[in-house]
Amino acid sequence: DLFWLKPFRLQASGLSHRLLPISSAMGKAAKGSKKLPAAPLSEKKKAKKNPLFEKAPRNFRLGGDIQPKRDLTRFVKWPKYVRLQRMKRVMLMRLKVPPAINQFSMAIDKNQ
Secondary structure (H helix, E strand, O other), X not given: OOHHHOOEEEOOOOOOOOEEEOOHHHHHHHOOOOOOOOOOOOOOOOOOOOHHHOOOOOOOOOOOOOOOOOOOHHHOOOOHXXXXXXXXXXXXXXXXXXXXXXXXXXXXXXXX
């Protein structure tokens, strides 16, 4: 019986960070009509919201909020050597190089 291939379930004692494998006996019992206890997260009471500190939706139009910082690395003007080595890598992947020439692209180290 390959018990490690069956799906994992969370431990019932509330330790959600620890995963346990389901044994074959537990798997057969789970298929029945037994109901599982409620999740520990659903038992938490919600804190009452203070109307003085309600979060309003942000407005990014003219005169509104400042927009969040974005990752613009793709639009940077990279140095020429970086662009050349990237273009070379793409070109070598796309081109079909004859085996007689391709043998020199795989150089051997002193340790090999």
